[in-house]
Amino acid sequence: MLKVNAAVLTKPNSPLVIKRLDLRPLESGQVLVKILYSGVCRSQLMEVRGLRGKDKWLPHLLGHEGSGIVIDTALDVKKFSKGDEVILSWIKASGIEAKGALYDSDNEVINSGKVTTFSNYSVVSENRLISKPKNLEFDTAILFGCALPTGAGMVINEIDVNKDSLVIVIGLGGIGLSAIAMLIALNVKKIIAIDISTKKLDLVKGWGVGNVINAKNPNLKKIIYSIFPDGADFCIESAGKTSTIELGFSLLDMHKGKLLFASHPPEGDKIRIAPHELISGKNIAGSWGGGIDPDRDMPILFHNFNSSSFPLNSLLTSPYSLFDINKALDDLESGKVLRPLIKMEH
Secondary structure, three states, X not given: OOOEEEEEEOOOOOOOEEEEEEOOOOOOOEEEEEEEEEEOOHHHHHHHOOOOOOOOOOOEEOOOEEEEEEEEEOOOOOOOOXXXXXXEEOOOOOOOOOOOOEEEEXXXXXEOOOOOOOEOEEEEEHHHEEEOOOOOOHHHHHHHHOHHHHHHHHHHHHOOOOOOOEEEEEOOOHHHHHHHHHHHHOXXXXXXXXXXXXXXXXXXXXHOOOEEEEOOOOOHHHHHHHHOOXXXXXXXXXXXXXXXXXXXXXXXXXXXXXXXXXXXXXXXXXXXXXXXXXXXXXXXXEOOHHHOOHHHHHHHHHHHHXXXXXXXXXXXXXXXXXXXXXXXXXXXXXXXXXXXXXXXXX
């Protein structure tokens, strides 16, 4: 019998609880994966903190980006076989849409969704798995489950950039950093990066971004307009606040600028923008996973980053144990780390 250790959300705004789970037989479209690494993203943090609205699935598992090895499959799964190396992602790929798995723990039923990764083994829907490129390390592979496809996908699928485009990126979490990485890979030179973290600003400056501005600077807008006098052609926002979405919209070229956001403000928050600015020519849109088709686009993303020798592992931290996952969440929330990495034990 496999020993499944999992971090379980038992009630909102409380630490995750490590529990021992018992597996049930696999049902249609389900795949059992030995999780090697999991990422921790801000969306998961918000869910733990109770900022995503009423949670009707408690107690349940979390995590939606990871890497691992297929251990077993339901009989109707055709896309994967035992031993296949895979990336786990919340973004739908091809394959069967299986129902969320159920686990047992001390006479209690533990719910999960189509994909969860905060455990050393996980039952996942076939269409939430993609094949891991052979030359991609398992730790770096977790970035291809959420941050990279969303941030890089926004650039290649949802805005029409060229090397002369004027682009602002607000929020240098995994998505914002991934967007900048793709902009650099496409040879876009005129980028302004905005964040409250000096560490993150220094990181992208080391990548070659010439204009970095601390969001706390009281002269923020004045500095931006000294660089982009007419405003930006594009702004990518991933800081997770309605105030930063509104800020990004205000920094656009009045007649043609586009704001694209992939952030998750707390449930109930509203964006306020002036209708006249939309009439004048500005555009605003939200992004769902960067418009990525995982089976089609992941190999392309890997090839682009690999061929440019981009240091993707600079986005990762030293790994945490699953038993330290609450510390990983705290460190992400405080800005101490860029993208927490959880290394599983078996």
